[in-house]
Amino acid sequence: xxAAPSLAWPYIAGLGAVAALALCGRPAAGDAxxxxxxxxxWSFGLCLNYALVLALGRLDDALxxxxxxxxCFGLTALWCWRWRLTRPDRSRPWLIALAVLVIGTIAILLDxxxxxxxxxxxxxxxxxxxxxxxxxxxxxxxxxxIPHPDYPxxxxxxxxxxxWVVGFWNEYLPKLSLALLLPVPILSVLTLRRTPLSMTLxxxxxxxxxxxxxxxxxxxxxxxxxxxxxxxxxxxxxxGGGDAAFLAAAGALGVVVSLKVEGQVVFLALGLxxxxxxxxxxxxxxxxxxxxxxxxxxxxxxYLLWHVxxxxxxxxxxxxxxxxxxLRLGDPLALWQIVHVxxxxxxxxxxxxxxxxxxxLARWRGMRLPVVAWFPLIAGLLYLAASCFIFxxxxxxxxxxxxxxxxxxxxxxxxLLLIGGILVVRDLERASGNPSTNRRAESNxxxxxxx
Amino acid sequence: xxxxxxxxxxxxxIVAGIGVLLALDPQGQFSREAIGDFFFVRLPRNLAExxxxxxxxxxxxPPVQHMMALLRAHQVERYRIxxxxxxxxxxxxxxxVLEGAWPIQLMSEAPWYLAYGDEVLPAQCLLVDRQExxxxxxxP
Numbered sequence: 001x002x003a004a005p006s007l008a009w010p011y012i013a014g015l016g017a018v019a020a021l022a023l024c025g026r027p028a029a030g031d032a033x034x035x036x037x038x039x040x041x042w043s044f045g046l047c048l049n050y051a052l053v054l055a056l057g058r059l060d061d062a063l064x065x066x067x068x069x070x071x072c073f074g075l076t077a078l079w080c081w082r083w084r085l086t087r088p089d090r091s092r093p094w095l096i097a098l099a100v101l102v103i104g105t106i107a108i109l110l111d112x113x114x115x116x117x118x119x120x121x122x123x124x125x126x127x128x129x130x131x132x133x134x135x136x137x138x139x140x141x142x143x144x145x146i147p148h149p150d151y152p153x154x155x156x157x158x159x160x161x162x163x164w165v166v167g168f169w170n171e172y173l174p175k176l177s178l179a180l181l182l183p184v185p186i187l188s189v190l191t192l193r194r195t196p197l198s199m200t201l202x203x204x205x206x207x208x209x210x211x212x213x214x215x216x217x218x219x220x221x222x223x224x225x226x227x228x229x230x231x232x233x234x235x236x237x238x239x240g241g242g243d244a245a246f247l248a249a250a251g252a253l254g255v256v257v258s259l260k261v262e263g264q265v266v267f268l269a270l271g272l273x274x275x276x277x278x279x280x281x282x283x284x285x286x287x288x289x290x291x292x293x294x295x296x297x298x299x300x301x302x303y304l305l306w307h308v309x310x311x312x313x314x315x316x317x318x319x320x321x322x323x324x325x326x327l328r329l330g331d332p333l334a335l336w337q338i339v340h341v342x343x344x345x346x347x348x349x350x351x352x353x354x355x356x357x358x359x360x361l362a363r364w365r366g367m368r369l370p371v372v373a374w375f376p377l378i379a380g381l382l383y384l385a386a387s388c389f390i391f392x393x394x395x396x397x398x399x400x401x402x403x404x405x406x407x408x409x410x411x412x413x414x415x416l417l418l419i420g421g422i423l424v425v426r427d428l429e430r431a432s433g434n435p436s437t438n439r440r441a442e443s444n445x446x447x448x449x450x451x
Numbered sequence: 452x453x454x455x456x457x458x459x460x461x462x463x464x465i466v467a468g469i470g471v472l473l474a475l476d477p478q479g480q481f482s483r484e485a486i487g488d489f490f491f492v493r494l495p496r497n498l499a500e501x502x503x504x505x506x507x508x509x510x511x512x513p514p515v516q517h518m519m520a521l522l523r524a525h526q527v528e529r530y531r532i533x534x535x536x537x538x539x540x541x542x543x544x545x546x547x548v549l550e551g552a553w554p555i556q557l558m559s560e561a562p563w564y565l566a567y568g569d570e571v572l573p574a575q576c577l578l579v580d581r582q583e584x585x586x587x588x589x590x591p
Contacts, residue, residue, distance in 0.1 A: 110497050112507025124550040131554040144558050145549060171507025172500065200464035 004165035005176055012180060014070025016045025017077035019247045022295040024080035026243070032191050036233060036244040039187040041077075043251025043299060045070075046154065046180065050258055050302035053157040054309060057136040059129070059164045093193050097186050104186075105179035108215050112171035117408075118217025121148050122156050126174050129153070129160030137313050150315040152306055154258035155181070155219060178215070181222050184252060188229040191236065195433075198426035202228075205418040209351070209411050219260040220408035224415040226256045227266040227383075231376040231419045234270065238283060238372055243292035254299020258306070261318075265386045266379075266412050273379035282371045320393040328392040338388050341402040342410055348384075351414045355421035362424050367431060373423040380416030387413065508551060512540070514585055515547040518565050521580055521587040522555050529561035533570055564588040 019040040048069075053062040078085070113119050125141065132139035135157055141149040159174035166173050185206055192199035206225055207214070213221025233241075233249035253270070256263040277283040288296065310317075328334040343349075355377070362369055387409050394401045500506035508516060514536075522530055530552075537545045548565070549557045564576055568584050576590040 109501060110494065112497070112500070112510050114510050119550055120546055124553070127550065127553050140554075140556070143556065145545075147546075168504035170501070170503060170505055171510065172497070197464070204464075 004162045004173065007165070008162065008176065008180055010074070011067065011070050012045035012049065013041060014045070014074030015048045015066055016041035016043065016251070017070075017073040018048070018295060018298065019044040019251065020077040021073060021080060022247065022291045023243050024077070031193075032236070032241065033244045035187045035191045036236060036241060036248040039184045039229070039233065040244060040247035040251045042183045042187070043248070043255050044295075046158070047251065047254040047258060047299035047302050049161075050154045050157055051298075051305060053135050053161070054153075054302055054305040058134040059161055060133065063161060063165070093190055097190055100186055101179075101182055104182045104214070105176070108175050108179045109172055111215065113175065113217050115216035115218050117219070121151055122219060123159055123174055123217055125149075125151070125153060125156035126159035126163065126177070127169055129157055130163040130169055130174075133164070135160070142313060142315055148318070150310045150317045151261060152258045152263070152303070154255065154302065155222075175217060178217065178222070181226075181255070184229050184248075184255070185225040188232050188248075188252075191232065192422070192426060195426045195429040197429055198422045201418070201422045201425055205351075205415060205422065209347075209415050209418065213408065213411070218408060220262075220411055223256065223260045223263055223266065224411040226252050226259065226263075227270075227412040228376075228415040228419050230256055230266070230270060231379065231416055234274065235372045235375060235423060237286060237288075238375075240286065242286075243289050246286075246288045246292055247296060250296040251299050254303065257300065257303045262387070262409055262412065265383055265390070266416075269379040269382040269386060269416070270375075272382055273375050276378060277371065277375055283375070318394075320390065321395060322393060324395060325389060325392040328398065329389075334392065334398055337399060337402060338391050341399075342388055342391060342406040343384065345407070345410075347407060348410055348414050351418050355417050358421040358424050362428055365428060365431075367424075367428060370423060370427045373420045373427070375420075376416045376423070377420035380413045380420065383416060384410060384413035511547050511551055512544060513583070514539070514567075515544055515551060517582040517585040518544075518548045519552045521565070521582050521585060522552050522563070525563070525580060525587060527555050527563045527587075529556050529558045530563040530565055531557065531559060531561045533564070533566035535567055535570055536565060562590055564590050 020037060023037060049062075049066055052066050052069075053059065056062045056065060113123050124147070128139045128141065128146075129135050135153060140146065155177050158177035158180060162176050163169045163174050189199060189202045189206060192202050206228065210221025210224050213219075213224075230249055230252035233245050233252055236245035237249055253267055256266050274283070274285075278285060309315075328338070359369065387406075391398065391402055391406065497507075500509075508519070511519070518532075518536075521527075532545060532548065536548075539545070545557075564573065564587070566572060566586055566588065568581060568586050570586075572578065572586075572588050573590060576588040578586055579589050580587045
């Protein structure tokens with residue numbers, strides 16, 4: 001029974017080592033490089049495992065192939081990076097991060113599945129995958145009254161695999177799949193350790209915003225976390241973090257689109273925000289190496305495969321129509337309901353006020369707002385606007401849809417807004433500390449003011 | 452900023468954050484009773500159940516647990532439910548038995564029929580077993 005909880009960690013790390021292989025031979029680039037490379041390894045591992053389950057169908061085939069690949073990639077990466085291998089780092093932040101991971105895992109596993117979405121969608125699909133021994137038409141996803149069979153299956157397939165290795169189903173152990181999502185957010189918070197106030201704000205944002213959704217089996221909390229991680233890694237890449245940051249961002253985005261349907265909205269919002277800032281010449285994107293570019297598509301293979309399979313298996317989707325959206329957006333009552341339930345709530349406007357206060361503080365301190373901070377802010381606003389539009393498109397009862405979903409769905413937007421504020425605080429800290437340590441950030445500050 | 456000061460500021464901010472959480476605790480999740488309940492009731496019970504097959508099903512509504520027990524006791528493969536169960540608790544019972552009993556499958560044309568004990572069974576259906584307020588019937 002302990003095989004799944006203990007083997008899952010080296011299995012995911014081994015599969016994801018393909019990201020480390022792509023950067024093999026790079027010169028040492030400091031602590032942040034290590035953290036981002038580890039984050040890339042982990043998210044690549046999660047996404048590749050998903051792609052293998054979808055490509056091979058049967059769980060035993062996927063686990064056998066995954067285990068072999070994990071062994072090959074892992075050992076080759078260890079050999080390749082052997083000159084960087086040192087005694088385990090026993091510095092305090094690493095130990096604290098490890099403690100957070102252990103406590104988080106225990107907290108996740110302690111309670112049985114109760115939340116509606118967790119039981120009815122994610123872990124019900126996982127149960128079907130476990131009993132079917134496969135993610136295939138025989139699983140039963142297209143069966144009578146199965147809710148949301150077209151939803152992405154990254155966590156469901158992982159939970160099904162865990163139960164498969166354990167040998168039985170219960171309402172606790174498959175939740176280990178949620179614990180396997182924790183390392184990337186923890187590593188991304190650690191990248192802020194040189195600026196303690198921004199790191200503290202990130203810790204609070206990463207716990208208070210997703211809150212119960214970190215433990216109850218709904219994907220919304222983890223979607224918010226991975227949206228924030230993707231934004232942080234993209235910013236690190238823009239600021240010269242190199243290929244490790246680029247691959248960490250690709251991995252986080254791969255998880256984002258494979259976690260939940262709203263992940264596609266997060267992806268589009270981040271892409272549009274980045275495109276907008278690049279088009280306005282506020283930002284310039286560094287050029288990743290060929291090897292990094294070659295592997296950057298791997299985290300998205302599972303997402304693409306799932307879309308092909310949903311069409312092939314004729315899995316029914318949700319009822320959203322543009323015609324309904326135009327009708328509702330022209331109706332003041334419907335518009336008010338959407339704005340009132342989705343946006344005018346303390347879960348959104350309190351973080352928004354905090355971000356506004358941070359922006360005000362930066363102005364008061366005479367700091368030009370860093371352009372990289374605008375990126376998650378714009379992405380967050382785009383995500384919130386898109387979410388409202390999608391609510392308007394629903395063919396279900398609008399109020400029922402808003403009451404059951406709005407509180408969860410807006411969290412990714414809130415998290416992105418907070419990341420914008422955290423980046424401003426980070427640059428304030430850098431400016432008040434040692435300005436010479438971050439010339440790149442200063443140049444981005446100049447960019448933001450149009451100078 | 453020195454390392455010691457940095458760690459102190461992080462610790463202080465985290466303590467402040469926890470303080471805010473405690474102060475704003477709307478559902479009383481951090482009250483003395485809730486903490487006692489966690490350590491002396493939930494923790495030992497969950498630890499015992501986490502290692503057993505089907506552990507944790509106690510969170511399901513009692514009628515749903517009875518339905519699942521009936522289906523498993525008679526090694527049912529496919530079943531259908533009465534319209535009243537279907538509508539119970541805004542569809543909650545139907546949904547919970549659908550996912551809880553899996554791989555036993557809910558199908559519209561199945562021979563096994565679940566209903567409440569005080570319901571009239573469809574014509575030609577024979578009562579097979581009863582558990583508390585729920586019955587299992589076999590239909591042609």
